[in-house]
Amino acid sequence: MASSLISDSAAWKALEDHIPAINQAHLRDLLADEGRSASLIKELNGTVLDLSRQRVTKETMDLLLNLAKEANVKEKITKMFAGERINKTENRAVLHVALRAPKDEVITCDGQNTVPAVHEVLDKIKAFSEKVRTGEWVGATGKPLTDVVCIGIGGSFLGPLFVHTALQTEPKCAEAAGKRQLRFLSNVDPIDVALALDGLEPETTLVVIVSKTFTTAETMLNAKTVRSWIIASLGKDAVAKHMVAVSTNLKLVSEFGIDTANAFAFWDWVGGRFSVCSAVGVAPLALQYGFENVEKFLQGAWDVDKHFRDASLESNIPVLLGLIGVWNATFLGYPSRAILPYCQSLSKLAPHIQQVSMESNGKGVTIEGVRTPYPTGQIDFGEPGTNGQHSFYQLIHQGRVIPCDFIGIIKSQHSVHLKGEMVSNHDELMCNFFAQADALAYGKTKEQLLAEGVPEALVSHKTFTGNRPSLSILLPTLTPYTVGQLLAMYEHQVAVQGFVWGINSFDQWGVELGKVLALKVRKEVSLARNQGTKVTAFNYSTNFLLNQYLKEKEEVMKTFE
Numbered sequence: 013m014a015s016s017l018i019s020d021s022a023a024w025k026a027l028e029d030h031i032p033a034i035n036q037a038h039l040r041d042l043l044a045d046e047g048r049s050a051s052l053i054k055e056l057n058g059t060v061l062d063l064s065r066q067r068v069t070k071e072t073m074d075l076l077l078n079l080a081k082e083a084n085v086k087e088k089i090t091k092m093f094a095g096e097r098i099n100k101t102e103n104r105a106v107l108h109v110a111l112r113a114p115k116d117e118v119i120t121c122d123g124q125n126t127v128p129a130v131h132e133v134l135d136k137i138k139a140f141s142e143k144v145r146t147g148e149w150v151g152a153t154g155k156p157l158t159d160v161v162c163i164g165i166g167g168s169f170l171g172p173l174f175v176h177t178a179l180q181t182e183p184k185c186a187e188a189a190g191k192r193q194l195r196f197l198s199n200v201d202p203i204d205v206a207l208a209l210d211g212l213e214p215e216t217t218l219v220v221i222v223s224k225t226f227t228t229a230e231t232m233l234n235a236k237t238v239r240s241w242i243i244a245s246l247g248k249d250a251v252a253k254h255m256v257a258v259s260t261n262l263k264l265v266s267e268f269g270i271d272t273a274n275a276f277a278f279w280d281w282v283g284g285r286f287s288v289c290s291a292v293g294v295a296p297l298a299l300q301y302g303f304e305n306v307e308k309f310l311q312g313a314w315d316v317d318k319h320f321r322d323a324s325l326e327s328n329i330p331v332l333l334g335l336i337g338v339w340n341a342t343f344l345g346y347p348s349r350a351i352l353p354y355c356q357s358l359s360k361l362a363p364h365i366q367q368v369s370m371e372s373n374g375k376g377v378t379i380e381g382v383r384t385p386y387p388t389g390q391i392d393f394g395e396p397g398t399n400g401q402h403s404f405y406q407l408i409h410q411g412r413v414i415p416c417d418f419i420g421i422i423k424s425q426h427s428v429h430l431k432g433e434m435v436s437n438h439d440e441l442m443c444n445f446f447a448q449a450d451a452l453a454y455g456k457t458k459e460q461l462l463a464e465g466v467p468e469a470l471v472s473h474k475t476f477t478g479n480r481p482s483l484s485i486l487l488p489t490l491t492p493y494t495v496g497q498l499l500a501m502y503e504h505q506v507a508v509q510g511f512v513w514g515i516n517s518f519d520q521w522g523v524e525l526g527k528v529l530a531l532k533v534r535k536e537v538s539l540a541r542n543q544g545t546k547v548t549a550f551n552y553s554t555n556f557l558l559n560q561y562l563k564e565k566e567e568v569m570k571t572f573e
């Protein structure tokens with residue numbers, strides 16, 4: 013197939029030609045047009061998306077939609093849902109949507125309906141989690157397993173952590189969790205092992221090893237370390253009662269010593285960073301919050317999936333989000349995006365979306381392998397508001413332009429209103445949510461400052477240029493259902509961006525080189541430690557640093573087995 017670059021298309025050129033017109037317009041003026049604002053506000057099952065503070069006009073949106081047509085976005089969505097192998101470099105389908113499809117849906121891959129297999133695993137998790145939660149499944153000494161430690165990294169960690177953090181303060185979920193604990197062990201740093209196991213007893217702990225491949229070095233070393241912790245206290249036979257696994261590689265699970273009857277499968281058509289709705293997230297979350305709550309989370313994601321699959325481009329929320337992302341990152345030249353939830357329970361949203369977005373779209377070539385002459389991907393970061401306001405917002409207001417995603421919740425998980433205070437605590441938080449978006453858009457002019465009597469010498473320091481784009485997402489509540497919606501909106505936004513850029517959002521070759529080099533370093537470190545020799549295998553700097561590091565003999569504080 014001849015490779016064609018989207019940037020050679022007339023639709024792309026029309027957008028480039030349109031940039032000067034947008035550079036003439038200030039958000040202050042654009043926001044005065046109420047019709048424009050109304051047309052940029054969308055709603056889906058109670059969740060509102062407001063794009064009116066983006067640097068776009070009706071013409072921009074039309075041109076972006078033309079670009080989506082030129083890039084065959086609709087066809088690509090259809091191919092994704094049809095189970096075509098759109099992840100060409102790995103020859104895989106991309107079917108995380110099948111993970112949340114209800115039983116009566118048909119989503120095929122290689123002529124096979126995937127939905128029954130998905131529900132078979134869900135049923136297995138339901139039965140297992142209920143047994144553990146009710147105490148029918150006990151540990152080696154007959155005690156119920158009240159604490160769960162999940163071992164996994166990357167996609168086998170960030171999604172479950174995000175959802176867990178969002179649900180742990182939700183009243184119904186908190187009640188369902190009771191005194192149970194869910195912890196995560198991801199980093200191969202032994203400090204993370206110490207933190208994850210601190211205060212836990214092996215006899216009441218269930219370990220869930222989560223790894224798509226079951227070969228990830230960090231996860232395997234952590235799994236072996238925690239297995240030793242269990243064996244040291246309860247003996248070898250305890251492993252079957254205290255360790256279960258989630259993986260696509262059941263052969264390696266079994267070789268590790270885990271009975272595959274206690275393993276929860278998923279499939280190669282689920283990418284790691286899109287796997288939170290598979291057993292990767294469902295197993296730990298069902299253990300903590302009960303299966304019914306996790307079902308509602310899947311339902312929220314599925315409702316957005318259906319909308320993404322069926323809605324026209326013009327009214328399709330993930331498509332619009334994706335187009336705005338492309339417009340900002342590629343055409344307006346804003347390489348970053350800040351994810352700013354005004355909700356402490358969403359504190360792990362940004363780290364999760366970082367992987368979903370940056371591992372997916374951080375590519376330098378098109379799906380046909382041609383170097384992209386235009387920038388792709390976004391640098392994502394974020395913190396909950398109001399914390400971020402007292403940290404990095406200075407740069408966002410007066411330094412570089414960073415498009416912001418503001419996420420607010422209408423009804424808090426925890427309402428407090430002190431007598432005598434003008435507003436409730438949640439209202440106080442949300443006042444900031446509303447104020448920040450307008451502060452960025454409108455800014456503050458020299459004239460306003462002078463009228464306020466600001467001394468001349470300070471005027472330029474206190475001036476805000478404004479015209480800084482943001483979008484607002486308003487969720488009615490933060491429940492398993494809306495967390496599912498939010499997740500799917502971001503997942504599909506990322507896919508749309510990749511579809512437009514013409515890249516493969518579903519592979520991650522960029523993580524390989526470092527892993528391979530680490531193997532070589534490991535070999536040299538082991539040799540040097542065992543033989544007391546100096547490292548000479550690398551460049552001057554690496555040899556120097558390694559020898560400096562190896563000078564000190566490590567004092568091992570703990571050895572198991």
Ligand SMILES: O=P(O)(O)OC[C@H]1O[C@H](O)[C@H](O)[C@@H](O)[C@@H]1O
Nearest residue numbers: 166167168223224225228284523
């Ligand atoms: O689930 P695993 O096979 O252990 O993989 C964990 C992680 O490994 C790599 O870093 C990949 O880049 C990630 O996409 C993946 O999520």
